[in-house]
Amino acid sequence: MPGDSKGAKTIQTMLAAKKPGSNDSSKDSVKEKPSKQNKRSHSDVANDSVEGIDLTGIQNDLSEIKQSLQGTVTKTDLTNAMVNLVQQKDLKTLVSNIVQKLLDHFEEKITSKFECKIRVATGKLDDKLDTLMIENEDLRERIRGK
Numbered sequence: 001m002p003g004d005s006k007g008a009k010t011i012q013t014m015l016a017a018k019k020p021g022s023n024d025s026s027k028d029s030v031k032e033k034p035s036k037q038n039k040r041s042h043s044d045v046a047n048d049s050v051e052g053i054d055l056t057g058i059q060n061d062l063s064e065i066k067q068s069l070q071g072t073v074t075k076t077d078l079t080n081a082m083v084n085l086v087q088q089k090d091l092k093t094l095v096s097n098i099v100q101k102l103l104d105h106f107e108e109k110i111t112s113k114f115e116c117k118i119r120v121a122t123g124k125l126d127d128k129l130d131t132l133m134i135e136n137e138d139l140r141e142r143i144r145g146k
Contacts, residue, residue: 086094
């Protein structure tokens with residue numbers, strides 16, 4: 001990466017510090033001294049590196065904060081949860097409807113059971129009444145025959 005195959009300098013090659021006495025085999029390593037306008041002062045270099053360190057630190061802090069916030073509940077989560085919740089006024093209506101349906105169902109079952117028992121009892125009484133009527137008729141015929 002120090003030198004491009006086309007001879008163009010990249011930003012990294014321009015910013016890379018050259019070691020004194022190192023032999024660079026690229027074509028761009030002809031000992032050109034940059035003009036004094038392109039040189040940065042030591043304070044500029046120090047400020048740039050401090051700013052770079054600050055940005056790196058801030059990015060690291062930001063990523064740590066993001067990781068720690070991943071498990072927290074957000075307003076959107078609460079809003080989505082509220083959609084599925086039943087409000088108190090709706091709850092009263094809902095419970096009233098359920099209780100009314102249960103009472104109606106209970107009443108139907110009790111009514112059908114009582115009607116069934118009444119039919120059975122009425123049937124037994126009808127049978128006894130028929131038996132008594134037959135016995136009564138027999139007794140009348142005996143009395144007439146005497």
